[in-house]
Each structure stands twice: as C-alpha cells, then as structure tokens.
Amino acid sequence: MKPLSLEPVFLPATADTANIRARLKKVRAPEDSISSLLGTDFDTAYDTLRTTAAAGTAADEAAQVTSTLAEMDSVLSAAGSEGENDSQRIILHAAILQILTALHIEQNSLDDAARALSLLARDPKRKDTPFLQVLGCLLYDISHLHGERGEFKQAEREVEKSIKVFERLAKTNPDRYASPHVMALNGATSVYRNRVKQAELLAHYQAATSSYLQMLNSGVEDAAARLVESLTAEGDTLARMGRHREAIQYYSRALKYLTRLEPAFTLHQLRLSIALGKSMLSVSAMREKGVHLLNTMLHKATKINALDEHRLIVDALYHAKSRSLDILSLWHKVFPK
Template structure:
C-alpha cells in the first residue's frame, strides 16, 4: 500500500468507542449508520471510516473500501446540510482520496482531492479541530500526487501547509496528532532534497543545451537531434519546478528545431506540442492558447490513429476547460495561513 494518511500511526486513535462503532458497517441499516455517524463525536466517526478503509485495503479489497466511502457520502448528502455534515462529507472524500492513492488510481485521486478542496473552501476560515485535521490529511495525501507527477514545488507547498496544520493540532492534542506532524515534516524534508536535485539536473541540461547549440551553429547537423532532446528536457524540468512561462519558451524552441530537422508532422512533433500546450494551460493568461492548440492537436492525433495521445489530449482538455482542477493551483490563496 502506498504511504498515505490512512496509515495507522498517522493520526492516532484515542477513543475506545471506535471499535464498537465499526460493527455498524456490517450489522445495521443505512438509517442507523447515518444516525450513528452524525451523532458520534467527529473524531470517532472519522477514525471509524479511516480505519475500516485501511483494513479493507490490507485485506486486498480496495473496491469495497471505495464502495463504502461512496455509500457513506450518499447517506450524508441525504441529510440536511449543516457545518458538521459538511466537514464529515469532506472527511469521507479525503479518505477516498487516500484509498485511490494507496491503489495507484492517481487520476481518480486527483479528481477526488479537487472535489474535497472545493468543499472545504466553502468555509476556508474555519479553525476547529475536525476541519483542520481533514485539511491537513488531505494536503498530506495531495503532496504525494504532486510527487508522482514530479511537481516538487507544489508538493513542498502542500506539505508545508499540512505540517503547520498538524503542528497547531499537536499543541492541542499531542497524543493524537504528534505523529502526523512528524510524518509531514519528514516528507517535506525529502521533497526539498528532490527539488534540489531537480535544480542541479536543470543546470546540467542547460550546459548540454549550450554545447549542442554551439555545435549546430558550427554546422554539425547531427547535433540538432540532441539539441532538441536537451531543450525538451529543460522544458520538462522547468514544468516540474513550476516555471511554466520558461517551459513554454524551451518547448517552442525544441519544436522550431524539430521542424527544421523533420518538416513532416510526426508523433515526435505531436508529443512535444502536447507538452507545449500543457505548459500554456498552467498560466491563466495563456490558457486559451493552450486549449486552442490542444483542439488542433486532437484532430491531428485522431488522423494519425494515435490512441495514446488522443486520450492524453482529452484528459488535459477535460481538466482545464471545466475549471475543476483550478483549486489545486489556488487552494493556498483560499485558506489563510
């Protein structure tokens, strides 16, 4: 199982009633389960859902954990919305995010994390214990998604906020939250080291690009292919570091040289153009250019019968044209420090 907030030592269970409440998942009907979850202290209800999800994953029944989470959410949504049911709904969504990460269903995890952040952002100034522990756990899990996508700057930001949240909670209840604070701190240190490695690797690519550019300008035609690859590598590294405007320039230069080397549009052109589109999408002022380019590339990919790239383009268009994932880039502005 991938490391997530569902680990038993992340948030420590401190209430004996958790074990008794777990039996409701098997023995009671929907109405009683909904009533018990709503009427129980938040920590008890949250620990029950977290614990049961972790047990099911350990038993190799992640599908059942997902079904359970979705079912509980349906029960909560049938209730009259209150401050308590909103945070309970967000808590179950956070657990689902962790389940998806644990089973390497990263697209589903990203979508669920975005939905959960959107739900929490409706009351961004809340400082109560239930709200903060759900926010802290969600950001801890979201950081892992950023790491998988090699977005280390974003991972560092989410972990810093998670660490601050659990530091605050640990002062209130060190037995329950002390471990989460330490785990977020350790993860943050690891991500920082990864970002330092990225910066060093970027410097290496910059030297390589300068070398190949000199060779191309000197008339060494064979160096152009390596120059294109080096420029693309720089663009990728800049994307991972969150420097999207710079990435656009490097991808554009790579495409310019590729067009000189191979004038006919190929899968290599398509792959680089998709990367350029993705960089454009990350900046609000250039987003429409990115969407327009993706729509053009989608037609080319269909004509080329390149199913892999058709799916990638459709996914990017879905993410950016619906605005659903904007919260992943803007959450730090929604929640006060």
C-alpha cells in the first residue's frame, strides 16, 4: 500500500473500537451502520472506519471495504438538505469521503477528495478536533497524489497545511496527534524539490519532534523511525550528487533522532555515522571532524564486531589521508606558470 493516512503508523487508533465494531458486524444496511457510528463519539467512529479500511486493504479486501463505504456515502448524500445543518453527520460524511480518497488514490483518483473538501468548506470557521483531523489526513493524502503526478508546488502547499494542522492538534493531545505530525513532516521529504526549504522546514519542527520522542508512545517511535529512513535516503541522494554540505545536514538530523530511538549504540547508528563521516571528509572545513568521527567509529565497529563496516572506515580514512597530499599544488611548484 502507498504511504497514506490509512497506514497504522500514521494515526494509531487510541479509541476502544471493540463494541462499535461488534455492532457493525451485526448490521447489513448502510443506514444502520451510519446510525451506530453517529451514536458514538467521533474519535471512536473515525478509528473504527480507518482501522477497518486499513485491515481490509492489508487482507486484499480493499474493493469490499470501498463498496461498503460507498454505500454509506450514497445514503448520506441522498439525505441532502435533511442533514445539511447536522454537524455530526457532515463530519462523519467527510471522514468517510477522506477514507475513500485514500483508498481511491491507489487508482490515482481525486474525485472523493474534492467532495470531502466541499463538505468541510460548508463551515469554514469550524476548527474543532474532528474537523481538523479529517482535514489533516485529507491534505496529507492529496499531497502524496500530487507529488506522484509531479505537481510539486501543489503537493508542498498541501503537506505544509497538514503539518500545521497536526502541530496544532499535537499541542493539546500529543498521545494521539504526535504520530501524524511526524508522518506529515516525513511526507515533506518526498514532495519538496527545494532541499534548502525542506531542510528549513524540518529544522523548524525539530524541537517538537525531539520532545515527542521522550514520550513512551510506540506510534511516535514508529513514525520517527520512518522519518530517520527518509532523512537518511535524502542524505544518500545528496552525497551521490556530491552535495556533501547538504548531506551532512540530513545525516546529522537523522542521527539525532536515531540516538533518541536507540539509546544503546547499534549497527544502524554505526552505518549512519559512517555516512556522515564520509560526507564530512568531502568538505574541507569539516575534514578534521570527519576524521575524528570515523576514528571513533573504528573503535565502536571493533567493539560490536562489525567487520564490513570496519573495512569501510579504514578505506575512507586511507583515502582521506591520500587526498590530504595536494597533488595539484605540488604540480604548480614543480612546473610554475
């Protein structure tokens, strides 16, 4: 499945959905399902819908889940003006359309996204939690699709709005909304074409992200692990392009998060530190620090018996020593202009 808001890591369910799921299994008519969902609080209803859709997708039953949600959508749409002023029905309808959007993005369709946004736009002044979390998930999913289509400016605007929505929600309820905030930041690493702007955005939210990692919350840890992967991948891309100053920024940030996730030194930390050290060697002002870092990693590689990584470090240090002999300047001394 594509990295969309239905992933369990994006918004881990915090509500107890057992009772409502048991009730929904007993009913067949979409009207009865809607009544059951309206009879509970929004977070429980939303978590029930999202987890059901995610489980169905994982079990290759996305078509069946999509059909069930489409029937509920038809019933709510047919009600028309009857439910026009019922904010609970409107936000449930928007939530169903948001989940349908995520399911349909697999088929590259934005039809339900437009309808969901239209529903949310009925009350533009509304800024309660149900409204914001549906909006944040919707913007995240649409951003992914626009990024896939190469419409990066649009994707950047959408993911930025999603980040801001979840930042606002995480301030009042970090247990529920820290994960989607981190995941939205992670989404920015794939849609931003301007890496300077991307680095600035990530730096702006670094304190918040670091504070989330102090929470005993497995959802946040999973989201942060995904962010470490993305930052490392960006660093690798920049290093291959010879843009080592920028690569250093990404590797450093990834390593900062990783050490919070893994307090004891790990092979993952060793490999990331080697990548950081090698990029440092390629920047003259950072070369000494790079040598120091790699020498430190040499001892750590020996301690954890990481033989392949030990060889990598030795090679990097050997080539760094060779480069320190400036052949070009010697050439000019021997053959002055």
